[in-house]
Amino acid sequence: MKPIVIYKTKYGSTKEYGEWIAEDLGCSAVDAKSVKVSDLLAYDTIIYGGGLYAEIINGITLITKNLDKLKDKNIVIFTTGLTPSDCRDYYDKIVIERNFKTGVPDNVKIFNFPGKMMLEELTIVHRTAIKALKKMMAGKENPTEMEKLLVELCDHDGDFSDRACISDLIKYVNGRE
Ligand SMILES: Cc1cc2nc3c(=O)[nH]c(=O)nc-3n(C[C@H](O)[C@H](O)[C@H](O)COP(=O)(O)O)c2cc1C
Structure with missing residues (x-):
């Protein structure tokens, strides 16, 4: 090998x-x-x-x-x-x-x-993408479990x-x- x-x-x-x-x-x-x-x-x-x-x-x-x-x-x-x-x-x-x-x-x-994902290290493009994803998922009327999880993951800050x-x-x- x-x-x-x-x-x-x-x-x-x-x-x-x-x-x-x-x-x-x-x-x-x-x-x-x-x-x-x-x-x-x-x-x-x-x-x-x-x-x-x-x-x-x-x-x-x-x-x-x-x-x-x-x-x-x-x-x-x-x-x-x-x-x-x-x-x-x-x-x-x-x-x-x-x-x-x-x-x-x-x-x-x-x-x-x-x-x-250390939020303060993210490039502007990535920070904006994460914010946009969170806004989109959080705005759903009847979010699926996965969509709810994605909203939470957008705030995950750490190693x-x-x-x-x-x-x-x-x-x-x-x-x-
Ligand atoms: C813009 C962006 C999009 C991401 N998309 C996903 C994703 O779809 N699924 C996931 O599990 N993690 C996602 N993450 C988290 C990264 O994959 C994670 O932070 C990874 O450890 C980064 O690896 P690297 O530092 O070696 O590039 C995303 C992070 C950023 C900043």
């Missing part, structure tokens, strides 16, 4: 998880900015991490546009976000279907970890990252050695 961790991050949460994972696996963690798909071909296990932004996994097209080239690789995706991991309807139906439009191939396994969350991913990767 020769793994590599690639991460794409805006505020550092996914980078932190990527470095924890790389440390536990004894491999490198590399910023996706400096990675091309051809660089990945030397590895058996490719671990890609991206934060969730409006349900899109940041930078995931590095993987999804190249599934054919990577079909013989063991691919592990991890996302970081604010939506609780037990919101399976949100995660499995919205996030996974939106990012893997033709379904998740057998060689791809996906994990979700709690991330970080919810937790190194213990990576243990299943590490076990999964080591189990495929």
Whole structure:
């Protein structure tokens, strides 16, 4: 097994998880900015991490546009976000279907970890987007449970990252050695 961790991050949460994972696996963690798909071909296990932004996994097209080239690789995706991991309807139906439009191939396994959102660190564009989302959801007459949760999540201010969350991913990767 020769793994590599690639991460794409805006505020550092996914980078932190990527470095924890790389440390536990004894491999490198590399910023996706400096990675091309051809660089990945030397590895058996490719671990890609991206934060969730409006349900899109940041930078995931590095993987999804190249599934054919990577079909013989063991691919592990991890996302970081604010939506609780037990919101399976949100995660499995919205996030996974939106990012893997033709379904998740057998060689791809996906994990979700709690991330970080420090409101005062956000760019103006992101702060405005969060405010607009909150206003839109809060204005609904008969909000669904998910819409109510989204209103709450807009006020989540903090770092919810937790190194213990990576243990299943590490076990999964080591189990495929
Ligand atoms: C504009 C914006 C949109 C977001 N959208 C989502 C989302 O759809 N689902 C989610 O769970 N978290 C969402 N988040 C939370 C981020 O995914 C979370 O803070 C993540 O840890 C950021 O990772 P990064 O710092 O590595 O980029 C959003 C945050 C911002 C600022």
